[in-house]
Amino acid sequence: MSSVQAPSAAGPRGIGGWLILPILGFIGTALWTLWNLLQGLAEASGLVAILTATSGPLVELRIPMILSVIAGVLVIASACYCLFLVYRKDAAITKFATAHYLLLLIAGFADLWLDQVIQGVAATPADPSAIKEAVRGIVIACIWIPYFRFSKRVRNTFTNTGAPAPVAAE
8 A cells, every 4th residue: 555645736725815804804894893883882762663563664674774784793603713713724615605695795785775765754865875785795705706716826825725645655
């Protein structure tokens, strides 16, 4: 029996290069989303009014508002978990980063839906930040999902851990 070693994958390896940008993005997204959620929770009386309303225009805000809050919490959790996976250099990062970016996309549209409902209920103009965040989610998903799926650095850092190949019998 002889030990057969697979040649090491060519290309960059380790935390560096373009991989720094999504890592910074995970940190920024978690902090920014937490800040936005805390600002919303500062209006606790308004949230309580929406959640306890039994009729009238506030009832229309309940489902989109709850969906927006849940999406925000999930975005924070997924960004933090992606950071944890990067720290551990876990191969699961490719799947969880994809899920995170899809969640960002969905959260952007949930906030856009909430903004549309608020416009109808309160007759207010559209919030440009809601539109911007929805477009941002699309652009980010289109850039970083393929990066995590096809990047040599991601593959070499997270999936080719340098473990020896199994022993082959001759």
